[in-house]
Amino acid sequence: MKGKGEVKTRRVLAQHWLKSESALENIVRAARCTKDDRVLEIGPGTGVLTRRILPLVQALISVEIDRDLCKMLVKEFGNRENFLLLQGDFLELDVESQLGSFEKFQNQNKVVANIPYNITGPIIEKLLGTIANPNTKPYESIVLLIQKEVAERIVAKPGGRTFGALTVRVQYLAQCEYVCTVPAKAFHPAPKVDSAIVKLVPRQLENLANDPKYLETLVKLGFGAKRKMLRNNLQSIIERDELTTILEGLHINPQARGEDIGVEQWVKLSNELKERAKQNNALEDDSLSKATNDDKFDDSDINVDDGHDV
CATH class of the missing domain: 1.10.8.100 (rRNA adenine dimethylase, C-terminal domain)
Incomplete structure (x- = not known):
């Protein structure tokens, strides 16, 4: 596999490679993966997180949009029985329909994702649904690496300037935990702002809003x-x-x-x-x-x- 320095980023895909070992460990620790888990990974990139999760779980389904990165991922992980790679845009992809007869990889119960800032909202919506139309098959947990400002809005408490419609919509659907801050220098090239790891645990929505x-x-x-x-x-x-x-x-x-x-x-x-x-x-x-x-x-x-x- 090519070294990090040889992997070119594509700005159109908002790519910045995570290089911090501690940040990677914090994502894995927050996900609390076990051999019973079927994990969906969104945006594996160069595979640094894939490499850590794969030995811990029953099955790992990774969705990557970049064809060149897909070739690298197949080269390194393609022979692993518990690994399946789907090439495409997660927002447009029906993951379950793509799995076909791959029963081992169906019904994922956890999600880990390091997602581009500019599609944070749509990805969270696809994973959780909306208040009016929640995901009917919620995951046990969702661990996301996102822009720090957005993370702060998601976990905000009433009375602060960061508390807004986004806060209410996400907190209605999930219990939200701010795991840790990931500084910009943890990426190559470094983005302009810091990131943060958040953990979302979808709620049982019975007996909440009448309408x-x-x-x-x-x-x-x-x-x-x-x-x-x-x-x-x-x-x-x-x-x-x-x-x-x-x-x-x-x-x-x-x-x-x-x-x-x-x-x-x-x-x-x-x-x-x-x-x-x-x-x-x-x-x-x-x-x-x-x-x-x-x-x-x-x-x-x-x-x-x-x-x-x-």
């Missing part, structure tokens, strides 16, 4: 104008005074902004508004859909730099 689609669009509305109070952002669907009464009943400060209330309170607010709509038609279902009909994963608050790869 997930309603919650999805409510969150989008609630963060529609940053730094504005909820009663201003939501006035297109409910009178300010009525919302104030509802917020007080839920023990939420009537002057709260979207970033001031946690996921559990967002769910309670959504359930209460939905129930009021049923009781007195004060809130018609279509009033929310008219305000915003986009239930796609919203990563508009992600400021991306050039990405990276293993």
Whole structure:
């Protein structure tokens, strides 16, 4: 296999090679791989993470878009019985349909990925789904190496400037852990910003939002104008005074902004508004859909730099 210095990066694919041994070990440790695991690896790159995970698991399915890197990966790992490489764009690839009769590699239960910054949102959406349409076959755990700023938004707590719609959407679907920071110098070439490892553990979603689609669009509305109070952002669907009464009943400060209330309170607010709509038609279902009909994963608050790869 070619040495790291001989592997040319392709900026169009936002490639930066991870060279930090400690970062690689932290990813493996966070994934807690065992011989019972079938792991999906997104973006194996030069195979530095593949090399560490492969001996630990029952099966490893790696998805790589770069044809030249695929040739290198096949050369090194192609004869391993528990390794399968799929060449293509993960966002466009139906992994399960590609596996065919390879039963050993089906139904992956864990994910490890070092993903380009500029497609972080779409990849997380494909892995977790959305509030309105969650992944029906959730993974046990998802370990991602992503831009530090995005990681901080994902794990943010209410009341901080980093808490936003992205936070609510991801934390509704998964328990989120900030594992560690990975400095820019851990890559070659170094990106302009630091990265971080996060671990997502998909939740059991029963008995949460009574109407997930309603919650999805409510969150989008609630963060529609940053730094504005909820009663201003939501006035297109409910009178300010009525919302104030509802917020007080839920023990939420009537002057709260979207970033001031946690996921559990967002769910309670959504359930209460939905129930009021049923009781007195004060809130018609279509009033929310008219305000915003986009239930796609919203990563508009992600400021991306050039990405990276293993």
